[in-house]
Structure formats: structure tokens, C-alpha cells
Amino acid sequence: MKRKDLAVMAFVISIVIMLVIPMPNFLLDFLLIINISLSLTILLIAMNTNDPSQFSVFPSLLLITTIFRLALNVSSTRNILSEGDAGEVIHAFGSFVIGGNAIVGFVVFLILTLINFMVITKGSERVAEVAARFTLDAMPGKQMAIDADLNAGSISDMEAQERRKKISQESEFYGAMDGATKFVKGDAIAGIIIFIINILGGLIIGMVVHKMGFAESASTFTLLSVGDGLVSQLPALLLSTGTGIIVTRAASEGNIGDDLSKQVFAYPRLLYIVAGTIVLMGIFTPIGLIRTFPIAGVLAFGGFRIQRNIQAGQTSFEPSVEEAEMEEVRSPESVVSLLHIDPIAFEFGYGLIPLADANQGGDLLDRVIMIRRQCAIELGIVVPVIRIRDNIQLRPNEYVIKIKGNQVARGEIMLDHYLAMSPGIEDDSVVGIDTVEPAFGLPALWVTEEIKERAEMAGYTVVDPPSVVATHLTEIIKRHAHELLSRQETRSLIDTIRETTPALVDELVPNILGIGDIQKVLQKLLREKISIRNLPTILETLADYGTYTKDTDLLTEYVRQSLSRQITLHYAEPNEPLRVITAGPSLEKTISDSVQQTEQGSYLAIDPDTSQHIFSALSDQVNRMLQTGQQPIILTSPAIRMYLRQLVERMMPEIPVLSYNELEPEVEIQSVGVVSL
Numbered sequence: 001m002k003r004k005d006l007a008v009m010a011f012v013i014s015i016v017i018m019l020v021i022p023m024p025n026f027l028l029d030f031l032l033i034i035n036i037s038l039s040l041t042i043l044l045i046a047m048n049t050n051d052p053s054q055f056s057v058f059p060s061l062l063l064i065t066t067i068f069r070l071a072l073n074v075s076s077t078r079n080i081l082s083e084g085d086a087g088e089v090i091h092a093f094g095s096f097v098i099g100g101n102a103i104v105g106f107v108v109f110l111i112l113t114l115i116n117f118m119v120i121t122k123g124s125e126r127v128a129e130v131a132a133r134f135t136l137d138a139m140p141g142k143q144m145a146i147d148a149d150l151n152a153g154s155i156s157d158m159e160a161q162e163r164r165k166k167i168s169q170e171s172e173f174y175g176a177m178d179g180a181t182k183f184v185k186g187d188a189i190a191g192i193i194i195f196i197i198n199i200l201g202g203l204i205i206g207m208v209v210h211k212m213g214f215a216e217s218a219s220t221f222t223l224l225s226v227g228d229g230l231v232s233q234l235p236a237l238l239l240s241t242g243t244g245i246i247v248t249r250a251a252s253e254g255n256i257g258d259d260l261s262k263q264v265f266a267y268p269r270l271l272y273i274v275a276g277t278i279v280l281m282g283i284f285t286p287i288g289l290i291r292t293f294p295i296a297g298v299l300a301f302g303g304f305r306i307q308r309n310i311q312a313g314q315t316s317f318e319p320s321v322e323e324a325e326m327e328e329v330r331s332p333e334s335v336v337s338l339l340h341i342d343p344i345a346f347e348f349g350y351g352l353i354p355l356a357d358a359n360q361g362g363d364l365l366d367r368v369i370m371i372r373r374q375c376a377i378e379l380g381i382v383v384p385v386i387r388i389r390d391n392i393q394l395r396p397n398e399y400v401i402k403i404k405g406n407q408v409a410r411g412e413i414m415l416d417h418y419l420a421m422s423p424g425i426e427d428d429s430v431v432g433i434d435t436v437e438p439a440f441g442l443p444a445l446w447v448t449e450e451i452k453e454r455a456e457m458a459g460y461t462v463v464d465p466p467s468v469v470a471t472h473l474t475e476i477i478k479r480h481a482h483e484l485l486s487r488q489e490t491r492s493l494i495d496t497i498r499e500t501t502p503a504l505v506d507e508l509v510p511n512i513l514g515i516g517d518i519q520k521v522l523q524k525l526l527r528e529k530i531s532i533r534n535l536p537t538i539l540e541t542l543a544d545y546g547t548y549t550k551d552t553d554l555l556t557e558y559v560r561q562s563l564s565r566q567i568t569l570h571y572a573e574p575n576e577p578l579r580v581i582t583a584g585p586s587l588e589k590t591i592s593d594s595v596q597q598t599e600q601g602s603y604l605a606i607d608p609d610t611s612q613h614i615f616s617a618l619s620d621q622v623n624r625m626l627q628t629g630q631q632p633i634i635l636t637s638p639a640i641r642m643y644l645r646q647l648v649e650r651m652m653p654e655i656p657v658l659s660y661n662e663l664e665p666e667v668e669i670q671s672v673g674v675v676s677l
Contacts, residue, residue: 012064018071025087028075032089032231035069039235039242046242056169058246059176062239066187069235073194076228081201090227109229112237113192136175142167148358148365150385157385191232198225268310271303341405343384343484346473351396354415355466356388364388367470374474379481379526380533382489386473401473403480411438411472413465417446420460427458439472482526490519497535508539512546520552521559528645528656530563530570537562551601553642561638561661568664571633571656577670578663581621583636583644584676587614591640591647604643613677615651621673622655633658635669 023031042061049055076090143164150160202225206217275296282292354360365388372383394400401409412435413419420430421437421444432445447455447462456462463471477484494515498505509515521542522532532538541562542555549555560567572578594606622632634657636644641659648657663669 011068015064015068015071018075022078022082023075025079028072028079029087029089031072032076032087035065035072035235036231036238038065038068039238043238043242043245046245049246055246056173058243059173062243065235065239069187069232070190073191073228073232076231077194077198077201080198080224080228081205090224090231092227109195109226109233112230112233113195115237136171139167139171144366147369187236191229191236194232195225195229198228268303268306271299271306275299275303342387342402343404344477345387345389345402345405346399347389347391347394347402348399349394349396350390350392352399352413352415353390355469362466364466364469367466368473371470371474371477375477375481377533378531379478380493380531380535381481381485381526382492383477384484384489399469401476403476403483408480409438409472409476411469413468414446415465417448418452418455418462418464419468420445420447420452420455420462423459423461425459427455427460430455430458430460438468439475478529482523485519485523485526487515487519490522491515493522493532493535494518494539497539501536501539504536504539504543508543508546513542513550517546517550517552517555518542521556524552524556525559530560530567534563534566553601557638557642557659560659564662564664567658567662568667571631571658572663572667577668578633579625579630579670579672580633580635580658581618581625581673581675582671583634583640584674586677587617587644587675588637588640590614590677591643595640595643604646606647610677611647614647614675617675617677618648618652618655621675622652625672630672634675635660635663635671638662 018031042058042065045055046058076087079087080090146155146160146163146167149155150157155163203217206212278292278296278299279289281287282289282296348355353362355362356364358365368386368388372386375381375383391400395412397414398410398412400407400411414433417433419435419437420432421442430445430447430451432447432451435444435446436442437444445455445460452462494505494509509518518539522538525532525538538559541559545555545558590610591604591606594604594610595602596605618634625632632655634644634648634655636657636659638659638661641657641662645657648655
């Protein structure tokens with residue numbers, strides 16, 4: 001343990017000892033002065049704290065100081081009742097502070113107790129309770145605001161984490177303060193009870209044990225009880241005031257001194273009115289100008305100085321802003337910020353602003369959050385922050401999607417219509433504006449609210465404009481997921497796996513493969529829409545085969561075979577045969593003979609006429625499956641799968657190419673066509 005930890009433990013243990021073991025008066029005097037000093041320190045810290053949550057230890061500190069003060073009460077009561085003396089500090093408060101008059105001391109003690117219990121403690125308790133309730137109720141809204149700013153690109157991931165941490169700390173702090181105010185309230189009640197016990201018990205003990213007369217016993221023990229009560233109530237009042245300041249602080253950027261100087265004296269002209277009122281009181285009342293005129297003069301002079309300082313600050317502020325802007329334009333660093341390119345950007349015309357404006361009912365930001373979660377579940381990647389902004393260069397109802405600054409998709413929607421997609425059988429009663437569904441390129445209609453129900457009854461698929469945009473954005477992200485996976489993102493994924501399987505990561509990186517090699521393998525998987533969520537299996541396969549080859553194409557094939565169950569479940573329906581287009585022996589032999597081996601790896605070198613012949617044969621089989629409403633899948637041997645894929649993706653990038661080793665043995669395969677040359 002550190003020394004400060006031991007010091008805190010020793011302090012708490014000493015409090016327990018004080019409750020049991022009698023304490024000499026000189027030590028009691030020393031601890032009473034420490035109690036007053038500690039309470040004053042806490043009050044000053046509470047006044048100078050900018051944010052209440054920065055003083056998060058205050059509830060625990062309040063409990064410790066309360067127990068410490070009650071332990072001092074127990075020790076002083078023990079000395080008062082047993083010895084008729086409690087040290088110089090209590091004697092000084094009982095004689096010097098109240099002038100030795102027990103009645104005056106009793107009244108002062110009663111007033112302090114009422115102020116502490118009825119005013120400060122009661123109000124602090126209520127404010128803390130309301131603050132805790134409202135802080136907890138506001139947490140979901142604050143979390144959604146952070147997610148919205150994060151998706152809009154206004155803040156970074158680090159800033160979002162800091163803001164979420166601050167919100168959590170605020171809720172915990174105000175929840176703790178709600179309970180901590182009960183300590184202050186209970187302490188005030190205990191002070192009253194201890195005061196009464198000291199007076200009554202001291203009166204009886206003085207007459208019975210110390211053989212004093214009634215007057216002498218009453219005078220001695222009343223003064224000691226009053227002194228003990230004042231010594232206890234003074235730090236209690238300081239702590240109660242500090243508690244009230246903490247729980248009543250609103251959101252601000254400075255401490256209470258800054259807030260008072262900025263807000264109370266923000267209207268210097270009002271000080272002239274106050275000064276005039278004070279002067280009139282001195283003229284028309286018996287108070288007199290001698291007492292009122294100096295105060296009025298100070299107020300008027302203060303208003304004059306504050307007003308002049310405000311005007312001077314406004315005059316100097318305008319040139320400084322202009323100079324700062326000009327300096328920023330001239331500085332070479334200002335150009336560097338323009339080089340930043342957003343990984344994903346969604347730009348729209350001014351007519352689509354209601355989509356992103358929550359005040360107008362737009363939920364695009366919430367949909368973006370769901371898109372990122374969906375991609376994390378389906379693809380296993382963390383989609384970068386999507387920058388959402390308006391673009392006046394676009395048509396009002398137009399939007400574009402950009403990947404790394406380049407436009408990859410464009411669409412146009414009508415906010416006051418619905419997109420209706422035909423089931424295959426047209427209905428003449430469903431009329432609208434002809435269009436094309438942007439995500440999949442299907443023919444569709446923009447229909448009005450009146451036609452919507454008729455279209456749904458006719459079997460049309462009807463979606464609202466926000467869903468059209470969200471679907472299009474989701475498909476674009478899935479289609480370009482391999483471009484979004486950078487080396488930094490790859491390292492982040494590997495670091496996440498390192499937390500659960502450190503031995504695997506330490507063996508693979510960097511002894512067998514580097515981050516760049518792993519990134520290329522993951523990109524090749526994502527390019528063919530293979531999820532990389534099962535990253536431990538992928539890394540284990542790379543660790544097994546990375547010692548034999550560094551060719552990322554071959555490593556990708558090994559990984560695909562390790563993910564055979566995942567690939568099978570992705571394409572095969574339960575209890576249904578998997579219908580595929582099989583590559584014939586002649587096609588496989590042609591591709592195998594066209595593979596060229598080099599030191600940098602292998603590649604497919606095939607003449608244009610043969611390529612065109614292969615495309616024609618594939619197109620016939622693919623179109624035949626599409627006409628029957630089936631998903632075309634090409635099945636070939638493992639040796640040529642990646643080369644056939646390279647050939648097919650030029651013309652038909654959406655057609656999956658699988659090998660026999662990527663399918664589970666229990667899957668029934670049904671060939672519906674053979675591609676031969």
C-alpha cells in the first residue's frame with residue numbers, strides 16, 4: 001500500500017478508537033481545531049470547484065468528517081460528564097465567545113442549529129434528491145446525443161468515450177450526494193440530542209457526584225455544553241454550506257467566484273439604481289447620509305468601472321477575432337486540415353434536411369447507429385464514423401454516398417411519397433412516378449399516402465424514404481467493406497482478440513505475418529462478402545499455414561476452407577439441396593493451364609477470345625437460374641477457385657464462386673448446369 005492509503009486507514013481507525021477510549025483534554029483540543037480546519041478547507045474547495053463531479057470524493061469525505069465530528073462529540077461528552085472539564089477550546093467557546101452567559105450561549109447554539117437543520121440541510125437534501133432524479137432521467141438522452149455527434153463526425157471516438165465517462169460520473173456523483181445529505185441531516189439531529197444530554201446529565205452528575213450546588217452545577221455544565229455544541233455546530237455549518245454549494249451548482253465553466261463576478265455584475269447600470277436607492281434611504285429616513293453615502297459611492301464607482309471594462313473588452317475583442325482569422329488563413333498548418341478525407345460520407349440536398357434533423361422528426365442518425373451495429377454483427381468489422389452533411393451543389397432531393405472522398409452511389413427520393421416495388425404482377429390501380437430502387441436497381445414507383453394502402457393490398461413492397469436511404473447506405477457499406485478495412489482498423493481488431501487469446505496473437509504477429517498481410521487476407525474475404533467476425537479461427541489458420549507460404553491469395557483459400565461451416569450456412573437453406581453451376585473439366589483444365597507462376601506469386605494469363613467464350617457460357621447458365629428465381633452459385637475445384645473468381649468478378653461481381661472444400665460434407669449439392677468449353 002502507498003503511504004497515503006495507510007494514512008487514510010490510520011485516520012479511520014483512530015476515529016473508532018476515539019469512540020471507545022477516553023481522550024485527554026490537550027489531545028481533544030488539538031483534534032477540535034483540526035476538525036474546524038478540515039471543514040473550512042472542504043468549504044473553500046467546494047466554492048472553487050468548476051464542475052461538481054470533479055469533487056467526486058465529496059460524499060465519502062462527508063461521511064468520514066461526520067463520523068469524526070460525532071466521535072469528538074462522544075469524547076467531549078465523556079470528559080464533560082466525568083471530569084467537568086473538556087479542554088481549552090470548549091472552555092473558550094463557552095466563556096469567551098458567548099461572554100460566559102449560558103442563556104446567550106443557549107440562544108446562539110439554538111439559532112445555529114435551526115439554521116443548519118431547517119435551512120441549509122433541508123434545502124440541500126431536497127436539491128440533491130431532485131438533481132439525482134433528473135440526472136438519471138437525462139442519461140438516455142445524453143447518450144443518444146453523443147452517438148448522434150459521433151455518427152455525424154462532430155467528435156472522435158476518444159471524445160465520445162470521455163463524454164460517456166463524464167455522464168456516468170455525474171449520475172454516480174449526484175446519486176451518492178442524494179444519500180450523503182442524509183448524513184448531514186442526521187448529524188444536526190445528533191448535535192441537538194447530545195447538547196440536551198450534556199446539560200441534563202451534567203446537572204445531575206454535578207450535584208450527585210461532584211457535590212455542587214444547583215446553581216454552580218447548572219452554570220458549569222451549561223457553559224461546557226454550550227461550548228461543546230458551538231464547537232461542533234461551527235464545522236457542521238461549514239460542511240452543510242459546502243454541501244449546499246456543491247448540489248446547487250449548475251453547469252458552468254468556472255468556479256463560484258468566476259460565476260459571481262461574471263453573472264452578478266453583468267449589468268453595471270443596475271448598480272447606479274441601487275446606489276440611488278441607498279442615497280434616498282439616507283435622505284428620507286433617520287438612518288442618515290453618513291451611513292448610506294459611502295456605500296452608495298462605492299456602488300456607483302464600481303458600476304462605472306465595470307461598465308468601462310466591458311466596453312474596453314468589446315472594443316479589443318473584435319480586432320483580435322479578425323486578426324486570429326487572418327493569421328489562421330496565413331498559417332501553413334491551415335492547409336493540412338483540408339487534406340483529411342472521410343472514410344464514409346453521406347451528402348444530401350437541402351430538401352432532405354428533415355431526414356437528419358431530429359427536431360423535424362428525422363431519425364437518420366439513429367438509423368446510422370443501427371447500420372454500424374448490423375455491419376459489426378454480419379461482417380465483423382467496425383464501420384468508421386459516417387460523416388453526414390448537406391451539399392448545396394446537389395439537387396434538393398438528391399443524395400450521394402462517398403467512400404474515401406470518391407462518389408460510389410447516388411440516389412434521389414421524395415420525402416412526401418413512398419417507394420412501392422412490384423411483386424412481379426402489375427396492378428393498374430397502383431399509379432405513381434416511375435423510378436428505380438437505388439440499392440438493388442429494381443423498378444419501382446413513388447406513390448402518395450392515398451395509394452400506399454392500395455399498393456400494400458396488391459402485394460407491393462412499400463417502404464418509407466428513410467428506409468430507402470438506410471438500405472442503400474447499408475448495401476454500399478457491405479459492397480465496399482474491404483476498402484474501409486485499413487491497417488489501423490486491422491490492428492484494432494487484432495488487439496481486441498489479444499485480450500482473450502494472447503498466445504495466438506503473439507505467435508502470429510509479427511513472427512509469421514505482419515499487419516499488412518493479415519489486412520490483405522481480411523480484405524479478400526470481405527470482397528467476397530465473407531464475414532470476418534470469427535477472427536480467432538482466421539488467425540489460427542494463418543498461424544498454421546503462414547509458415548509454409550506468404551502468398552495472401554493461397555492463405556485466403558486456406559482460411560475459406562476453415563470457415564466452411566460459416567460459408568455453408570450462408571448459402572445453403574436448411575433441409576434443401578444447394579443448387580449450383582458446376583465448372584466442367586474442360587473449363588478447369590483451360591484455367592489451370594493459363595496460370596502463370598512467378599516469384600511474386602501466381603496470376604491468370606488467358607487470351608481475350610477464351611475469356612469471352614467463358615463469359616458467354618457462364619452468362620447462359622446464370623440467366624437460366626435467375627429466370628427460375630434462384631441464387632446463382634458457381635462451384636469448382638479448390639485449385640482453380642481463386643482464378644475463376646478473378647475471371648468472373650470482372651463481369652459478374654455479385655456471383656459467388658465456391659470450392660468443394662468450402663462446403664460441409666452433409667450438404668446435398670444439386671448441379672443445375674455445367675459450364676464447358
